[in-house]
Amino acid sequence: MKILIKNGTVINHDRSEKINVLIENDQISALTKDEPSADKIIDATGKLVMPGLIDMHVHFRDPGFEYKDDVITGSETAVAGGVTTAMPMANTNPVNDNSAITKAMIKKARDRGLIDLLPIGAISQDCKGAKIVEMGDMIEAGCVAFSDDGLPVTDSSVMRQALEYSAHFGSFVINHSEDCSLCHGGVMNEGRVSALLGLKGMASEKEEIMVSRDILLAKKTGGHLHVAHVSSAWSLKLIDQAKKEGINVTCEVTPHHFTYDESELMGYDTNFKMSPPLRTNADVEAMREGLKSGLIDVIATDHAPHSWDDKFVEFDKAPFGILGLQTLVPLTLKLVDEGVIDYEKMVALTSYNPAKILKLSGKGEIAVGKLADIAIIDPELRYTYDAKLNKSKSQNSPLFGKELKGACVLTIKSGKVVFDFPNVVA
Structure with missing residues (x-):
């Protein structure tokens, strides 16, 4: 399966750039200004694409x-x-x-x-x-x-x-x-x-x-x-x-x-x-x-x-x-x-x-050949951290019920989407 993440800002430890990320199976196969065909397209406009x-x-x-x-x-x-x-x-x-x-x-x-x-x-x-x-x-x-x-x-x-x-x-x-x-x-x-x-x-x-x-x-x-x-x-x-x-x-x-x-x-x-x-x-x-x-x-x-x-x-x-x-x-x-x-x-x-x-050579960077473990982050998203969002069985956080700014809105693990932020924005 091919996934294209487009229009986001890719952030690595030593550089940032506006570039599209193509994922094939479990790896990053290309960083490109083009928009190659893909089975799934993710529009990351205004968002940060991080390892x-x-x-x-x-x-x-x-x-x-x-x-x-x-x-x-x-x-x-x-x-x-x-x-x-x-x-x-x-x-x-x-x-x-x-x-x-x-x-x-x-x-x-x-x-x-x-x-x-x-x-x-x-x-x-x-x-x-x-x-x-x-x-x-x-x-x-x-x-x-x-x-x-x-x-x-x-x-x-x-x-x-x-x-x-x-x-x-x-x-x-x-x-x-x-x-x-x-x-x-x-x-x-x-x-x-x-x-x-x-x-x-x-x-x-x-x-x-x-x-x-x-x-x-x-x-x-x-x-x-x-x-x-x-x-x-x-x-x-x-x-x-x-x-x-x-x-x-x-x-x-x-x-x-x-x-x-x-x-x-x-x-x-x-x-x-x-x-x-x-x-x-x-x-x-x-x-x-x-x-x-x-x-x-x-x-x-x-x-x-x-x-x-x-x-x-x-x-x-x-x-x-x-x-x-x-x-x-x-x-x-x-x-x-x-x-x-x-x-x-x-x-x-x-x-x-x-x-x-x-010593995890396949992780920690968004680069060709690296494992497609990716967090897409919206730094401006405002929301309430509450029972609707909390995935833990426990609730022992002083931030519970508080408005927060910035969240991971989509997580990809080994080329598969494993989390998508729910539509419960405050």
Whole structure:
């Protein structure tokens, strides 16, 4: 089947141009000013044609917590946000710490046929931080990286082994950077706002101490460390120094950490409760500057669905986590509107850089011969993010019911249309 996308602006990490895209079967076969014949024609006038987004940090809650989300609804939520490749974390039940679970997750996603699901295996068995998993078997089964996300690897010798073994297999480690011995029981950023609210805080040093340790272990082993959901300005300073020293470190930031600060919690809204927590306005500005300068490699959502019952409790008792897949595009486009990044940098952060880190040679660009994973984005579309649009089983987003600007209006995966924005524009 041939699909022609015409009249759109094609955005790559290094260039933008008004050009038509011809897709044949599952690949991009031509970029042309002409209008060749096709079985399906998509008019993208006024829209941006970007490579399918790659989210390096999601939680699909499958297996074990399917009442929150599962691989099926996770896939549907992903493509509704323009994400065609997603990496679910291992903190499921049972934990994804063996090849059988990895294969089952991949098969479930493949059977649904919406996204490429690239599982992140646990670093340690049952995420208990004591003994590393059989990384070779799990990579052979389809894992692309290793993380006990949700729990840090506190034993430095275990983390060292993980960095050494993952490097041996050409993979890498993603650590949840948190020194749990500091600020035990904290529920938000430690500072003026936590004092006003009477809530126990989590000092930014809780993150920075672990980032520092892991950087030193990456230096020692030569392994690749990817720092998840950076939230602290000092964490970025440590990462910047590590990169300048030639240490193999990459990092990601979430839309909520470059958009919101701790003041959002003044209303005790549990949908703003996350780990790491929303920090100060100075930290938010540091995230934005890191995106602008190129210090931050990736934007990832840390999409973390929780049911209404989970979140509708006292703030101290509510779980950490926020939905992110369907708000990734509007919150990132807001950075463009505010002059922090441009469209090309947006593609680099959400598609090209993740593809490079993951060694996915067929993804991350709109170019002849690349896989036809494409997100068509309307940067001006205004709509209400609500139950009509939400594809997740959960609704734990502070943006639920709010008007947003900018959305993925059509998603193509391997040459097939897998999402089309419904006609429910506010």
